[in-house]
Amino acid sequence: MKRRTFLMTTAAAAALLPLAANAASHMDEKIAPLYEAAKPEGEITWYVVPMDSETAERVGQKFTELYPGIKVNVVRSTATVAFQKLNQDIDSGVANCDVLTTSNVAHAEDLKSRDLLLKYAPMRKGEALAAFQGADPDDFYHITTAGPMGIVYNTDLVSEAEAPKNWPDLLDPKWKGKLAIGHPGFSGYVGIWAVKMEELYGWDYFDKLLEQDPYIGRSSIDVVTTTAAGETAVGAGPMTSALISAEKGNPMATIVPTDGMVIITSPSCILKNAPHPEAAKLFMEFLLGKEIAELTVDQFSTPIRGDVTPREGVAPLTEDNVITATKEQIIDGVSVTAEKFRDTFGI
Amino acid sequence: MTEQATTIPGERTRRRAPRFDWTFVVFALLALLLVVLVVSPLSRLVIESFTHPKEGGFTLQNFVDVFTRQRYLTAYWHTLQLAGVTVAMSVFMALPMAFAVSRTDTPGRGMMFFAVLGAFIIPPFLGAIGWILLAGPNAGWINRLWEGLTGYEEPLVNIFSMWGLAFVIALNVFPLIFIFATSAFDLISSEMEEAAAIHGAGPLRTTWLITLPLALPAVLGACMLVFLETIALYGTPALIAIPARFNVATTQLTTFFEYPARIELAMAFSVPLVLVTIVLLAAQRLMLRGGTVAVSGKGGAREPMKIGRWRYVLLAHGILVMLLAVVLPAVILVTTSFSVAWAKPFTFDNMTLQNFHEILFEQQTVRDAIWNTYKVAFSGATICTVLGFMIAYMVIRKMVPMASILAFLTVSPVAVPGIVLAICFYAAYAGPPLSMYGSSLLLIVAFVTRFLPIAFVSLSSGVRSMNPELEEAVRIHGGGRFRALTEVVAPVLKKNLLGVWILVFVICSRELSTAIFLSSHNNRVISILTLDLSEQGEYENLAAMGVLLLVITTAVVAIGMRFLGRDFMLRRN
Numbered sequence: 001m002k003r004r005t006f007l008m009t010t011a012a013a014a015a016l017l018p019l020a021a022n023a024a025s026h027m028d029e030k031i032a033p034l035y036e037a038a039k040p041e042g043e044i045t046w047y048v049v050p051m052d053s054e055t056a057e058r059v060g061q062k063f064t065e066l067y068p069g070i071k072v073n074v075v076r077s078t079a080t081v082a083f084q085k086l087n088q089d090i091d092s093g094v095a096n097c098d099v100l101t102t103s104n105v106a107h108a109e110d111l112k113s114r115d116l117l118l119k120y121a122p123m124r125k126g127e128a129l130a131a132f133q134g135a136d137p138d139d140f141y142h143i144t145t146a147g148p149m150g151i152v153y154n155t156d157l158v159s160e161a162e163a164p165k166n167w168p169d170l171l172d173p174k175w176k177g178k179l180a181i182g183h184p185g186f187s188g189y190v191g192i193w194a195v196k197m198e199e200l201y202g203w204d205y206f207d208k209l210l211e212q213d214p215y216i217g218r219s220s221i222d223v224v225t226t227t228a229a230g231e232t233a234v235g236a237g238p239m240t241s242a243l244i245s246a247e248k249g250n251p252m253a254t255i256v257p258t259d260g261m262v263i264i265t266s267p268s269c270i271l272k273n274a275p276h277p278e279a280a281k282l283f284m285e286f287l288l289g290k291e292i293a294e295l296t297v298d299q300f301s302t303p304i305r306g307d308v309t310p311r312e313g314v315a316p317l318t319e320d321n322v323i324t325a326t327k328e329q330i331i332d333g334v335s336v337t338a339e340k341f342r343d344t345f346g347i
Numbered sequence: 348m349t350e351q352a353t354t355i356p357g358e359r360t361r362r363r364a365p366r367f368d369w370t371f372v373v374f375a376l377l378a379l380l381l382v383v384l385v386v387s388p389l390s391r392l393v394i395e396s397f398t399h400p401k402e403g404g405f406t407l408q409n410f411v412d413v414f415t416r417q418r419y420l421t422a423y424w425h426t427l428q429l430a431g432v433t434v435a436m437s438v439f440m441a442l443p444m445a446f447a448v449s450r451t452d453t454p455g456r457g458m459m460f461f462a463v464l465g466a467f468i469i470p471p472f473l474g475a476i477g478w479i480l481l482a483g484p485n486a487g488w489i490n491r492l493w494e495g496l497t498g499y500e501e502p503l504v505n506i507f508s509m510w511g512l513a514f515v516i517a518l519n520v521f522p523l524i525f526i527f528a529t530s531a532f533d534l535i536s537s538e539m540e541e542a543a544a545i546h547g548a549g550p551l552r553t554t555w556l557i558t559l560p561l562a563l564p565a566v567l568g569a570c571m572l573v574f575l576e577t578i579a580l581y582g583t584p585a586l587i588a589i590p591a592r593f594n595v596a597t598t599q600l601t602t603f604f605e606y607p608a609r610i611e612l613a614m615a616f617s618v619p620l621v622l623v624t625i626v627l628l629a630a631q632r633l634m635l636r637g638g639t640v641a642v643s644g645k646g647g648a649r650e651p652m653k654i655g656r657w658r659y660v661l662l663a664h665g666i667l668v669m670l671l672a673v674v675l676p677a678v679i680l681v682t683t684s685f686s687v688a689w690a691k692p693f694t695f696d697n698m699t700l701q702n703f704h705e706i707l708f709e710q711q712t713v714r715d716a717i718w719n720t721y722k723v724a725f726s727g728a729t730i731c732t733v734l735g736f737m738i739a740y741m742v743i744r745k746m747v748p749m750a751s752i753l754a755f756l757t758v759s760p761v762a763v764p765g766i767v768l769a770i771c772f773y774a775a776y777a778g779p780p781l782s783m784y785g786s787s788l789l790l791i792v793a794f795v796t797r798f799l800p801i802a803f804v805s806l807s808s809g810v811r812s813m814n815p816e817l818e819e820a821v822r823i824h825g826g827g828r829f830r831a832l833t834e835v836v837a838p839v840l841k842k843n844l845l846g847v848w849i850l851v852f853v854i855c856s857r858e859l860s861t862a863i864f865l866s867s868h869n870n871r872v873i874s875i876l877t878l879d880l881s882e883q884g885e886y887e888n889l890a891a892m893g894v895l896l897l898v899i900t901t902a903v904v905a906i907g908m909r910f911l912g913r914d915f916m917l918r919r920n
Binding site: 045047052053054057060073074075076077078080081083084085087088089091092093094096107110177178183185186215216217218219221222224225226228229230231232233248249250342343345346347 | 418421483484485486487507588589590592593594598602604605606607608687688689690705709710711712773777778779782783784785864867868869879880882883884885886
């Protein structure tokens with residue numbers, strides 16, 4: 001893995017000129033004029049939530065590789081922190097962010113209602129799978145990633161047989177002090193997961209969870225790293241990160257809960273006051289395109305396009321293994337649930 | 348001063364022409380600068396906390412909102428508990444060491460000194476990460492060792508608890524108590540201890556009856572500083588208190604910034620913290636003033652006490668503190684930074700340079716943050732030193748009327764915890780008309796305000812120790828004030844200036860609380876980036892960043908020690 005990355009980087013650097021020419025000639029005909037318009041802007045700032053910072057940096061590098069001359073400033077954080085920083089930008093009249101990709105659609109909807117988003121209908125918006133199209137009928141934001149929350153466990157500490165099979169299994173007393181969850185007040189993934197858990201099992205689920213004395217990370221990704229380290233044995237975490245961790249050699253495996261993985265679909269949007277609007281539009285096309293899908297699929301993501309196949313180990317999404325939240329549930333539910341969570345868990 | 352100069356015969360006639368008196372211009376400029384740096388941001392605290400967020404106008408509603416929410420009150424209570432426990436733990440760590448170094452013939456005193464210096468250099472958030480790796484309840488190295496040795500599954504130590512949090516903070520702040528205690532012990536004359544010894548008291552009894560009571564006011568004063576440091580700390584609680592589900596005032600403060608940001612509540616919530624700080628600082632001053640008759644001046648002879656076998660107890664204690672505060676966290680950070688996975692044994696298979704490759708060559712964000720950190724630290728230290736020196740000189744030499752106002756303004760930020768100062772700066776300068784949010788300048792300005800008191804107090808004592816005759820000689824020969832300042836005073840005090848510069852540089856390079864609300868992606872410093880990346884729990888890359896930060900900081904300190912002698916960092920006034 002390490003060596004490959006290194007070799008790839010060197011190769012890319014050595015082949016920079018021909019590659020650039022290549023990229024230009026192979027570039028989607030439709031996209032070329034947009035690239036020409038975007039090129040003078042030279043950079044773009046991307047506030048991104050639903051991937052770890054390493055993957056996000058690689059995505060940024062991929063964009064620059066495809067569209068030379070446009071640098072990507074990657075700012076990765078949890079959904080709440082990203083939204084807080086964005087609002088601090090807005091309140092102080094500073095335009096930093098061009099494109100926001102967040103795991104909490106309520107944030108995109110809120111920006112839209114405050115007239116802070118740029119309406120843009122990407123040329124590629126029809127290329128995504130039907131289920132991921134048309135999140136916003138007015139074209140202010142578009143679903144660009146989808147990720148499942150499932151059960152993750154440490155294979156050194158837990159055998160497949162004894163691993164939890166569904167969400168209520170996490171409440172088994174044998175996991176007391178060995179269970180990790182994220183914080184819905186920070187993470188968008190955990191926020192949506194918590195809304196669905198409350199809907200399915202009532203708030204009682206969290207009262208019982210409290211008795212388990214869980215480790216509470218801020219990001220849902222922390223659940224994976226903490227469980228991989230053996231600090232906890234099981235957890236509710238993003239399956240993509242868990243598979244990446246397993247590939248790195250960590251004792252990590254995932255379970256598709258029998259009551260369903262919680263699917264989090266993350267929208268991307270362009271800010272109305274984006275300092276690099278053309279590059280932002282190009283980036284939006286890129287986020288919906290095949291190249292990024294191939295790159296992130298290699299990192300065990302669930303593709304939103306039909307023309308890339310997920311890697312082995314990535315659970316396919318079917319009707320009976322997923323739990324999805326409606327947009328209304330997310331908009332109305334996440335912040336209320338986060339506040340209740342704070343009261344229950346005291347933090 | 349000017350009058351005194353005119354009484355010198357012949358001086359007036361020798362002047363070619365009456366000069367324009369620049370001192371008032373300088374005074375006006377400095378006063379204006381202090382308004383920008385101190386008055387304007389701090390006044391926001393009062394204004395915003397009493398202002399209705401939507402309609403404007405006076406209201407007490409913000410305070411009602413703050414004091415009627417159970418969770419907010421719990422956060423205060425937790426903070427008080429935490430600070431109390433931290434003070435007790437730091438006294439236990441620092442006091443025996445200070446006593447050993449200052450009063451006794453305990454071996455290894457030089458080593459203890461380095462333990463304290465090391466603890467001071469390691470930034471709090473790095474110490475916290477080190478201790479998460481060491482004392483995580485299940486995967487921490489200490490607990491696994493414990494389980495391996497005894498077979499017990501219950502963890503020996505759990506960092507994710509109030510005790511763990513207090514312990515990690517204490518390891519970072521105990522140098523404060525050490526510094527105050529040693530300087531008090533150093534001034535106690537041996538005669539009193541000898542008197543006790545002559546009357547038949549053993550070393551233990553002498554210490555208990557004579558030495559400790561004499562040093563008590565200084566130690567209590569230092570305890571209050573530790574208390575204040577603890578209630579204002581954000582980095583360590585963010586890393587440890589959230590998993591431990593122990594909400595403290597600073598973690599609560601950050602939630603007010605979640606959208607929709609409620610600055611007015613943040614301000615109202617901060618007011619009690621500032622009031623506590625003012626009360627404790629006042630108490631500290633009173634304590635250091637009275638009751639120390641026997642600790643006056645360096646008159647008496649001082650002999651190290653011969654304490655027999657107690658030497659080894661103190662030595663063991665010193666070694667233990669050094670292990671806990673410096674060696675263990677540093678070793679675990681270094682090994683983690685070279686590890687593929689931190690929880691696996693540090694074997695050949697598990698070793699890699701990838702983490703350093705990642706932060707140095709792959710992640711643009713990290714490079715930007717490193718560059719930014721040292722840009723801010725360099726500018727902050729330079730501005731602090733120059734400004735602190737100028738103000739100290741004007742105040743000590745009473746060059747302007749109302750110099751004491753300058754002094755008061757300069758030191759007043761001491762009463763405001765760093766995180767609250769950040770909120771004040773956010774309210775004053777982040778938004779229009781200046782819209783400085785996200786700029787390095789905003790960070791520099793905030794850091795200067797926060798650390799100017801240190802530079803000022805330290806350089807004041809330097810200026811005070813200089814005889815004004817030197818400057819008068821310049822003036823008699825026709826040189827101006829400015830010339831006296833740059834060509835005489837500054838060169839004489841160059842060690843003090845450099846010492847202050849390095850001290851401020853080091854604390855700027857690791858400051859987190861003040862930066863927290865002022866950072867966007869453009870001006871992120873290492874401390875902020877560490878906190879952001881720690882959300883994902885990827886400790887291998889974080890450790891590599893920490894090691895890099897430590898190497899650079901240690902190099903700067905080592906250079907300083909080479910030029911200034913080894914105790915420059917720990918000298919306080």
